[in-house]
């Protein structure tokens with residue numbers, strides 16, 4: 015049964031009601047290629063003055079990119095790293111990060127905007143349809159591509175519009191310099207700085223919470239105390255750099271529970287001082303289990319036995335925590351008897 019027979023007449027479109035379903039003409043192929051609309055010339059194609067204006071606009075964008083790249087380098091060498099500025103709506107931010115981001119952003123944007131404006135207004139915009147063909151070009155097609163390439167290069171005006179070409183080459187040559195100057199941050203080499211910390215003979219152990227020098231009586235069995243070297247204050251310029259190497263954790267063990275002879279020799283009445291910096295990738299260790307004497311790093315669960323030379327008993331850490339040799343001075347305060355005997359924290363490539 016046909017659709018026409020199933021549908022009541024009053025529900026058919028008016029055209030079908032008047033002429034019957036057969037009378038409605040349908041296109042033979044609704045998906046036929048409609049072809050290209052007629053080509054419309056842009057104002058730059060017919061007005062040389064407009065083309066010149068576009069050329070100057072493109073050159074201006076490329077020149078602006080060059081200025082921004084020079085600004086990037088100038089900002090990198092002249093803006094102090096610790097200077098902050100107020101920028102609405104971001105608030106207080108690093109002046110160096112802001113100026114580097116802005117200048118590099120402008121440099122890259124101007125190159126992109128210049129290229130787009132050039133292509134949209136000055137390069138040929140003639141539509142060139144092509145039929146689908148087999149993958150893999152024949153020699154004739156290869157020759158045609160080469161010819162098209164040469165013609166495209168000619169039509170882009172690369173040879174004729176020297177102002178654009180030269181400023182574009184200048185912008186493209188300068189912009190990689192932004193990355194080159196950043197290579198400076200790879201240096202200088204750390205030298206021996208990773209092998210030494212702020213600890214040395216006679217430095218008092220200062221409680222990091224109270225900022226008071228520690229006496230042996232301040233460290234009780236079962237407690238975990240964090241300490242820093244005397245004289246290292248939070249407002250110091252290099253505080254973060256130094257505390258990242260010098261932070262200590264101090265626990266008191268029963269001397270008879272200490273299994274490692276050197277650990278016992280380097281302790282004071284069962285008080286042992288170990289680097290707080292995990293030897294895996296450097297997280298600060300912050301958990302201590304007094305029954306087992308285990309210290310646990312929260313990052314990847316490396317576990318160290320503080321009663322046995324802080325050797326690794328679980329987890330990815332590669333070696334034991336370095337111990338600091340401690341004693342008591344004439345005034346009864348805990349003091350270091352030297353620096354760590356080995357580098358603290360994770361292994362590094364020149365550690366040997």
Ligand code: FES
Pocket residue numbers: 292293294295296297311312313314315316329330331
């Ligand atoms: S940093 Fe401590 S276990 Fe990974």
